[in-house]
Amino acid sequence: MANKKPDFGKGVLLKGVFCDGPVQGLEYETQTLSGITNEKGEFKYRAGETVTFSIGGFVIGSAVGDKRATPADLIIEVGGDVKKIRNQKVTNIARFLQSLDGGGDLEKGVIITDKTRNVVNKYRYKINFDQSEEAFTEDPNIKALFAELGAALRTPAQARNRLRRALYGIKKMTDIRIPTRDGSYLLADVSCPVEDGRYPAVMSLGAYGKAFFRGCICSQKDLLENEELEDKYFEGKPLHIASRMGPPMTQLPSENFELVNTVDWVPKGYAVVRVDGRGVCKTPGTFEQFSLQEAKDYYDAIEWVAKQPWSNGKVGLWGASYYGMNQYNVAQLQPPSLKAMIPIAADVNSYRDYIYVGGGLYNEFNFVAKTTCGEWKGVDWIPIAHANPFDDPAIYGPEGKICISPDMSKVTVPFWSGLGIEGTIHTRGCSEAYILAASQHKKLTIISEPGIHYWTYAREFLESDMAFFDYWLKGIDNGIMEQPPVKMMVRTGYSGYSWQYENEWPIARTRYTKLYLDAAPSLWKGDGKRHDFMRLNPAIPGEERSSTYSAEAEWTVDSRWKYGVSFVTEPMTEDILLAGYPKLVIWVSSTSHDMELHASVRVMDENDMEVPYPIAMSNPTSSRLFPIGFGALKVSHRKLDPDKSRVYRPYHTHLKKDHQPLSPGKAVEAEVELWPTTALIRKGWRLRLDVQPIAGSGIGMKIYDAVDQTYQRGSKNTVYTGLKHQSYLQIPVIPPKK
Secondary structure, eight states: OOOOOOOGGGSOEEEEEETTTTEESOEEEOSSOEEEOOTTOEEEEETTOEEEEEETTEEEEEEEOOSEEOGGGSSTTTTTOGGGTTSHHHHHHHHHHHHTTTTSOGGGOEEOOHHHHHHHHHTTTTOOOSSOHHHHHHOHHHHHHHHHHTOOOOOHHHHHHHHHHHHHTEEEEEEEEEEOTTSOEEEEEEEEESSOOOEEEEEEEESSOSSSBSSOOOSHHHHHHHHHHHHHHHTTOOOOOOOTTOOOGGGOOOSBTTSOOHHHHGGGTOEEEEEEOTTSBTSOSOBOTTOHHHHHHHHHHHHHHHTSTTEEEEEEEEEETHHHHHHHHHHTTOOTTEEEEEEESOOOOIIIIIISTTTSOEETTOOOOOOBSSSOOBOOHHHHHHTOOSOOHHHHSTTOSSSOOOOGGGOOSOEEEEEESSSSSSHHHHHHHHHHOOOSSEEEEEEOSOTTTTGGGSHHHHHHHHHHHHHHHSOOOOSGGGSOSEEEEEEEETTEEEEEEESSSSOTTOEEEEEEEEEEEOSOOOOSSOOOOEEEESSOOSSOEEEEEESOOOOOSSGGGGSSEEEEOOOOSSOEEEEEOOEEEEEEEESSSOOEEEEEEEEEOTTSOBOOOSOTTSOTTSOTTOOSEEEEEEGGGOOBOTTTOOSSOOOBOOOGGGOOOOOTTOOEEEEEEOOOEEEEEOTTOEEEEEEESSOOTTOOSOEEOSSOOGGGTTOEEEEEESSSSOOEEEEEEOOOOO
């Protein structure tokens, strides 16, 4: 029996959109209908019908009727697959369509006029999409057609990027002006779903530029280079400029440095908003990094976004490093529409967390972002920081002159922080932010660095981040807030790790265990780099001893092992888990008026080799022998604030009035704050402590006295141990859960 022919005429009339713009004025025909797409790019069809699209009688392709159609649907072997749009026919069709509008605003769509149809009709027998991109560009008939239209042919990268967004259902709006309270404005890129609706926004504001990956688009040349970067990235051939101390360019997993990916979030019903701060790229004004002005601008931008017709009125912030740090700055201002945030690798106390990270010692990592079109206008805060080596609230406070430190008692918004434990910035700040914030709904992930480049884009973390925002921005009760608030990566050595969940941070059941320094020689033969190890024991040494070393040191990568003194335990008799804050209490003196104290905690295995704890995915350009714990102190800054100090963490005042220069040869007690960590130490392994006049090996950024280094020249430092000088390393031992 012959197959029954479909009766298309009786089907329900359906509506689709041609989404490469949308495209208005495109002719279409089905078995029962014909027409021209309207200003929304809409066409009509019935279920099962094939829709043929044409311009001036020139057929560009056909596809089965659906709610959306793109050039990728017109080529049968591509079939709308976003991963196949490099097909030369698809690319050339997209270039052709997008270029027909001449100088029109493509973000509002492509408009095909009667003139366009007439010109295309004239060349309809001479247009060939099935040729290479290069050949299509140089095709004399294509050149003649667009010359007659007075239009330029878009590049393959431009066309594919726009088509790719259409296939993901993304509508992009560029350089949208966001007004600020002082009459100025910020420039933003907004990516939202193509379907009309009201969506929660995932937002960022920063200083690195909102061009693809980062930077500015200041010219047509910049624009084309940016399009090429984007296209290559999605084709699996990223040309990103590798960041200093960052991962290799071929491994970067993000569209924009340290920000969410639009292809991850927009198809899931979110708008993604990227804002260039004041003085960044083409946003006018004076750039002030981490300033109160920046926080106020952020507030204004959040409230503007919440009032847009595509917004549901709820805004979440997501970003790492810079883009995480200024989240806390604006959160203290409590914008009403800010409902949740995910600050990753984000510091909160500018003086302690990233400027003078070493207890009054300057962090060389610091820089001023100068991302702009034309002459840079901004505040260079680094000379101001050098001129203010003490913690002056007028400089570093919540309304300070530079790099404000937010009042965490005013941070009440729900947040989920990501803490990386291998770096000279972000570690302390992330931990303290979680501890100090007044928010009643906060979560913390502790992870091996550099999470801001790798882990944050992995499926596991993307799903949990989205679940967090689904809960707070969409009102979906998905159970994410019922999970324990602290998720901790336990590093097990040699790139291994496991996950452990806790109900608080620091962990309440921590056993703070003291290991006493003893300047007596250890029986351990050493690691081949130095052989003069001294003892590190649970018992207080009964005999008074001391060890003296040169205060002079040279910043080199390999030879720093030779500086200072080292202490080592006997082999562990059982596995022990460390998680939390170590600290060093130490008696010292110098022949000078001050001294730098740098402490590194390391682990040596049964073969006398240092155990590397960074995981396999960690930054391949950094040392795998980054210590499991480190900290530093300028000893003249040793004065403690008893109200803010904790059993696990000393808190130095760093005030000028509390400055305590050393008297040559006189021993003083100093507490050195070591940054939080996790490490499983196996039975048979040893714990090692290095006390040095310079940051230890594996620490890639110099931490030093930027104000005065004269006291180190020709000087000697001494460490004291014994009953009268109880120097000890305190470690956070975590017993098993009962």
